[in-house]
Amino acid sequence: MTVADIRALLGMPGEEIGTVPGKATGKAFLRLAGYADADRESIVFAQGSAELAEALKSDAGLILVPRDAALDAAQVSSAVNERMMAVDHPKLAFALVGQWFERFRQAEVHPSATIATDVALGKNTSVGAGAVIEDGAVLGEGCVIASNVTIYGCVRLGDRVVVQAGAVLGAMGFGYVRRQDGSHVRFPQQGTVRIGSDVEIGANTTIDRGALGETVIGDGTKIDNLVHIGHNCVVGKNVLIAAQVGISGSTVIGDGAVLAGQVGLGDHVNIGPGVVLGGQGGVFPGKTLAGAGELFAGTPAEPVKDYLRGLARVRRLK
Amino acid sequence: MTVADIRALLGMPGEEIGTVPGKATGKAFLRLAGYADADRESIVFAQGSAELAEALKSDAGLILVPRDAALDAAQVSSAVNERMMAVDHPKLAFALVGQWFERFRQAEVHPSATIATDVALGKNTSVGAGAVIEDGAVLGEGCVIASNVTIYGCVRLGDRVVVQAGAVLGAMGFGYVRRQDGSHVRFPQQGTVRIGSDVEIGANTTIDRGALGETVIGDGTKIDNLVHIGHNCVVGKNVLIAAQVGISGSTVIGDGAVLAGQVGLGDHVNIGPGVVLGGQGGVFPGKTLAGAGELFAGTPAEPVKDYLRGLARVRRLK
Amino acid sequence: MTVADIRALLGMPGEEIGTVPGKATGKAFLRLAGYADADRESIVFAQGSAELAEALKSDAGLILVPRDAALDAAQVSSAVNERMMAVDHPKLAFALVGQWFERFRQAEVHPSATIATDVALGKNTSVGAGAVIEDGAVLGEGCVIASNVTIYGCVRLGDRVVVQAGAVLGAMGFGYVRRQDGSHVRFPQQGTVRIGSDVEIGANTTIDRGALGETVIGDGTKIDNLVHIGHNCVVGKNVLIAAQVGISGSTVIGDGAVLAGQVGLGDHVNIGPGVVLGGQGGVFPGKTLAGAGELFAGTPAEPVKDYLRGLARVRRLK
Numbered sequence: 045m046t047v048a049d050i051r052a053l054l055g056m057p058g059e060e061i062g063t064v065p066g067k068a069t070g071k072a073f074l075r076l077a078g079y080a081d082a083d084r085e086s087i088v089f090a091q092g093s094a095e096l097a098e099a100l101k102s103d104a105g106l107i108l109v110p111r112d113a114a115l116d117a118a119q120v121s122s123a124v125n126e127r128m129m130a131v132d133h134p135k136l137a138f139a140l141v142g143q144w145f146e147r148f149r150q151a152e153v154h155p156s157a158t159i160a161t162d163v164a165l166g167k168n169t170s171v172g173a174g175a176v177i178e179d180g181a182v183l184g185e186g187c188v189i190a191s192n193v194t195i196y197g198c199v200r201l202g203d204r205v206v207v208q209a210g211a212v213l214g215a216m217g218f219g220y221v222r223r224q225d226g227s228h229v230r231f232p233q234q235g236t237v238r239i240g241s242d243v244e245i246g247a248n249t250t251i252d253r254g255a256l257g258e259t260v261i262g263d264g265t266k267i268d269n270l271v272h273i274g275h276n277c278v279v280g281k282n283v284l285i286a287a288q289v290g291i292s293g294s295t296v297i298g299d300g301a302v303l304a305g306q307v308g309l310g311d312h313v314n315i316g317p318g319v320v321l322g323g324q325g326g327v328f329p330g331k332t333l334a335g336a337g338e339l340f341a342g343t344p345a346e347p348v349k350d351y352l353r354g355l356a357r358v359r360r361l362k
Numbered sequence: 363m364t365v366a367d368i369r370a371l372l373g374m375p376g377e378e379i380g381t382v383p384g385k386a387t388g389k390a391f392l393r394l395a396g397y398a399d400a401d402r403e404s405i406v407f408a409q410g411s412a413e414l415a416e417a418l419k420s421d422a423g424l425i426l427v428p429r430d431a432a433l434d435a436a437q438v439s440s441a442v443n444e445r446m447m448a449v450d451h452p453k454l455a456f457a458l459v460g461q462w463f464e465r466f467r468q469a470e471v472h473p474s475a476t477i478a479t480d481v482a483l484g485k486n487t488s489v490g491a492g493a494v495i496e497d498g499a500v501l502g503e504g505c506v507i508a509s510n511v512t513i514y515g516c517v518r519l520g521d522r523v524v525v526q527a528g529a530v531l532g533a534m535g536f537g538y539v540r541r542q543d544g545s546h547v548r549f550p551q552q553g554t555v556r557i558g559s560d561v562e563i564g565a566n567t568t569i570d571r572g573a574l575g576e577t578v579i580g581d582g583t584k585i586d587n588l589v590h591i592g593h594n595c596v597v598g599k600n601v602l603i604a605a606q607v608g609i610s611g612s613t614v615i616g617d618g619a620v621l622a623g624q625v626g627l628g629d630h631v632n633i634g635p636g637v638v639l640g641g642q643g644g645v646f647p648g649k650t651l652a653g654a655g656e657l658f659a660g661t662p663a664e665p666v667k668d669y670l671r672g673l674a675r676v677r678r679l680k
Numbered sequence: 681m682t683v684a685d686i687r688a689l690l691g692m693p694g695e696e697i698g699t700v701p702g703k704a705t706g707k708a709f710l711r712l713a714g715y716a717d718a719d720r721e722s723i724v725f726a727q728g729s730a731e732l733a734e735a736l737k738s739d740a741g742l743i744l745v746p747r748d749a750a751l752d753a754a755q756v757s758s759a760v761n762e763r764m765m766a767v768d769h770p771k772l773a774f775a776l777v778g779q780w781f782e783r784f785r786q787a788e789v790h791p792s793a794t795i796a797t798d799v800a801l802g803k804n805t806s807v808g809a810g811a812v813i814e815d816g817a818v819l820g821e822g823c824v825i826a827s828n829v830t831i832y833g834c835v836r837l838g839d840r841v842v843v844q845a846g847a848v849l850g851a852m853g854f855g856y857v858r859r860q861d862g863s864h865v866r867f868p869q870q871g872t873v874r875i876g877s878d879v880e881i882g883a884n885t886t887i888d889r890g891a892l893g894e895t896v897i898g899d900g901t902k903i904d905n906l907v908h909i910g911h912n913c914v915v916g917k918n919v920l921i922a923a924q925v926g927i928s929g930s931t932v933i934g935d936g937a938v939l940a941g942q943v944g945l946g947d948h949v950n951i952g953p954g955v956v957l958g959g960q961g962g963v964f965p966g967k968t969l970a971g972a973g974e975l976f977a978g979t980p981a982e983p984v985k986d987y988l989r990g991l992a993r994v995r996r997l998k
Contacts, residue, residue: 076868078892135867139857142868156794156812158474158491158509173794173812174828176474176491176509176527190851191794191812191830192492194509194527194565209812209830209848210884212527212565215508218586218604221457226600226618227582230562231453232394232460244866247830247851247886248528248906250565250587250605256396264863268854269886269908270566270926272587272605272623282862286854287886287908288926288944290588290606290623292641300862305908305926306944306962308606308624308642323928324944324962324979326624326642343642344673355980357679361993476792476809476827494792494809494827494845510810512827512845512883530845533826533883536904536922539775544918544936545900548880549771550712550778566846568883568905568923574714588884590905590923590941608906608924608941610959626924626942626960644942644960661960662991675997 045073045087045144047106047129053144054137073106076142087141089134100127108134108141154191166203181214184241198234198253202241202263210248213237217252217259217275217293231255233275240264246271246287255293262299280317292329300336308343321345363391363405363462365424365447371462372455391424394460405459407452418445426452472509484521499532502559516552516571520559520581528566531555535570535577535593535611549573551593558582564589564605573611580617598635610647618654626661639663681709681723681780683742683765689780690773709742712778723777725770736763744770790827802839817850820877834870834889838877838899846884849873853888853895853911853929867891869911876900882907882923891929898935916953928965936972944979957981 077086082104089108090096099107104127111130131137151168153159159171160179169183172191177183180197186204189195193207196214207213216233223229235254240263245251249271253259259273262281272290273279279291280299289307291297298317303309307321310329315321318336326343327333333340341351395404400422407426408414417425422445429448449455469486471477477489478497487501490509495501498515504522507513511525514532525531534551541547553572558581563569567589571577577591580599590608591597597609598617607625609615616635621627625639628647633639636654644661645651651658659669713722718740725744726732735743740763747766767773787804789795795807796815805819808827813819816833822840825831829843832850843849852869859865871890876899881887885907889895895909898917908926909915915927916935925943927933934953939945943957946965951957954972962979963969969976977987 076870076892078871080893133857136857136859136865139865139867142870143865154794156474156792158472172830173814174492174510174810174830178491178509191814192510192528192810192828192846192848194492196527206852208851209832210510210528210566210828210846210886212510212587215526215565215587216524218564218584220584220602221451221454223454227560228584228600228602229454229457229461230584231457234394234460235396242863246854247848247888248566248588248846248884250528252565252587256394257398266854266856266864266866269848269851269888270588270884270906274605282864284856284864286928287910288606288924292604292623305928305946306624306942310623310641323946323964324642324960328641354676354679358676358990358994361679361990361997474792476790492810492828496809496827510828510846512808512810514845528828528846528884530828530883530905533844533905534842536882536902538902538920539769539772541772545878546902546918546920547772547775547779548902549775552712552778553714566884566906568846570883570905574712575716588906592923606924610922610941624942628941628959642960646959672994672997676994679997 045141046071049144050129050137050141053140054131056131071105076138076145077104079104087138089138091134108137110134151186157189160197162197172209178214190247196237196253198236199239200236201239202243204242205239206244208245208247208249208269211245212248212250213239213245214253215250217255219255219275219293235259235275237261240281243267249273252293268305274311286323322348363459364389367462368447368455368459371458372449374449389423394456394463395422397422405456407456409452426455428452469504475507478515480515490527508565514555514571516554517557518554519557520561522560523557524562526563526565526567526587529563530566530568531557531563532571533568535573537573537593537611553577553593555579558599561585567591570611586623592629604641640666681777682707685780686765686773686777689776690767692767707741712774712781713740715740723774725774727770744773746770787822793825796833798833808845814850826883832873832889834872835875836872837875838879840878841875842880844881844883844885844905847881848884848886849875849881850889851886853891855891855911855929871895871911873897876917879903885909888929904941910947922959958984 074085079102082102084105087106088104090099151170153171154173156173157171157175159177162179164182166185169187171189175193177195178197182200184203188206190209194212199214214237219231220228236258239261242264244266246269251273252275254276260278264282267285268287274293276294279297284302286305291309292311295313297315300318302320304323306324308326312330313327314332316334320339322341325345339348341348392403397420400420402423405424406422408417469488471489472491474491475489475493477495480497482500484503487505489507492510495513496515500518502521506524508527512530517532532555537549538546554576557579560582562584564587569591570593572594578596582600585603586605592611594612597615602620604623609627610629613631615633618636620638622641624642626644630648631645632650634652638657640659643663657666659666710721715738718738720741723742724740726735787806789807790809792809793807793811795813798815800818802821805823807825810828813831814833818836820839824842826845830848835850850873855867856864872894875897878900880902882905887909888911890912896914900918903921904923906924910929912930915933920938922941927945928947931949933951936954938956940959942960944962948966949963950968952970956975958977961981975984977984
């Protein structure tokens, strides 16, 4: 990857490339790195003067720095700035460069994977060792299904979906009807799972299929490890769901919401677009949280200001 | 499935079949459906007038309705009632019909499953792709073991047990003895797991074997995804355990108890028969909750009335 | 295993072996057992008079008893004491004997395991059915990798590491950079996982690789089922982590700390050596808990004395 490639990637075609001199433009960088591991073929990034000082001590060949940062003038001296390239958002640029490198990954279906006869597998989709994809599943282009993943037949994935090892998509939901003798009969769990494009799903996460209808995960949503998403949930676009979050059946989550680790949502909960719920927060069945950008915390979840005030009042009692 | 079949299934043999006219008796229904997907060969159910209005707009061939419901008289007019069948409990009837359809599922052991030599596999038991059943395990009749499940050799399953993908039954429990230098030696984990009949176990759930004795799950108990059940626990019959519940070692749970999502129980806890513990509730080691039908909440768990009173008092302080 | 073997194992070579008469020294014991299952070839242990009374009713061939216990004199009478052996710490001795028996387990790589070409597998390392070990992974000697485990290529295990079924080591961490349009680009997740010796990892647990650097688990640390450890965490030596604990990225945990079930730690948290955090306790991002042997509880976690005082004050309000 050359500076010209980065320039094109970041939409800076005609622009002065910060402090990188023309002669570096043709130089090839082969990898991203942290400061400790960087060599001359590595790209690193720095978000401020302190980080830049560390970066300059490394052997990195290229350092992405903020365009408008109040960087130490001495740092940006002629002796060192041959390695720097100013961009709008160094961390984002670094991530985008990472994505660019991934394009060269070869798609491969491991011979030990079990892919049923009636599976539609998109182009450039990888399937890891021991993964199982059952009859009826549909996978888009450029998906990466890791080892030992299970995808039931009722699941449909968009493009560029990443599923990490051990995740289970499309198992039966937890719905039972009680008989008079106290035993339970499973309510039919014959629905589907529809997952959008650019969704990423963590290791050992489980997403159940709808009972009769569908469970939906919107485009661009990212889900961490060991998350549970129940039957008939509808999760919006670009939602972030951290590890061990549990979402009961038929809950709806708006676009851009953020659920921190171990959050628990009852069934038929409604989380508005852009709501942020802090770690271990809980919402009782049927309740609603709303307000884009609003931060909630605690169980039952309340605006963080109220949550902190409650903590302080209890502390004062002691 | 014909109306006569349903009549037999629900124990209504000699009875007037609600509003379904005689000529419909021989008609065959092929599936269950939600209203949106229903066609003339589909059975749906409605629990009241609002649902029935929706059901009647659908193309469903048969609508299970409550026998005694205060249904809108116009709805039950001659023009439409040819599609209705009155039953005691439409949702339960719908679930039972679902069970009836499942009888036609063919049992199959996938060639990629690993079943050790010394495994007793009951009749009509299915084993999914990539599942592993180790030497010594005993599985009853009509079990359904999904893909990528692991069953250690110390596990014994009753009849009609359903284990969803990725679940792990019989791993070693978490028991260690501390040495003086601060390191830990594993206490022997050489016991067994005994699971009753009609138990259902969710995706990626883990149930550990006993240390020396056994871990027991009673008949008819239903367990959701990502649940942890520690060594030597004794779970009663017809217990419901929702997703991400964690149960530490040697805890006892009485028949018919209900644990909502993310509940956490310390070791040697005693949950009485019929106790209901709300989501994220926690019980400290060695404690007891008792009272059939009593609802508990919070950590440490208390009767829900006390829990709500506590929340209200703290709120008033603010 | 003979009494002489036990004597050697426990470092009691020249010592009087409690109450076991010389003639028993050559007798062979074949297994450990609980009282209910014990036969003449079984070893059991008792930590006090009540347990010893039970043990003496069993058929156990050898009973490990405390050296200095105020055992009932009648129990230690000549008629019965032929079966007893006094040791410093019967439960620890029992665990050490268990470890001794394990030495005879044959290491085996199951033919259905997928081990990539470029994997370094130590001597006497077992790999279970359906397990997947990807290119680049390094496993030490005497490791036991159970069925359906996934080890990504970036993982390095020390000696005698035990990984139970379904665990996933080395998946990508949960790190994203937000774009202005609300979508997220994955931050590069190209680091490694380094796991020390004598570490044990529970079923379906997930340990993510570092983003750029490494995730570290120290020697002797024991991790229960369904635990999540995020990218770039550094967990010390001899730490105990109970089931369903969630540890966010870049958190540091000191040697000998204990995290009870369902504890949740935000990112960049610092848990000091020897700290004990009670079940369901939570620590907000960036916070520190310190004090060897100190017990913390609640969310946000506080010293247990303060936690209990808070509970009592709220209760008094009601």
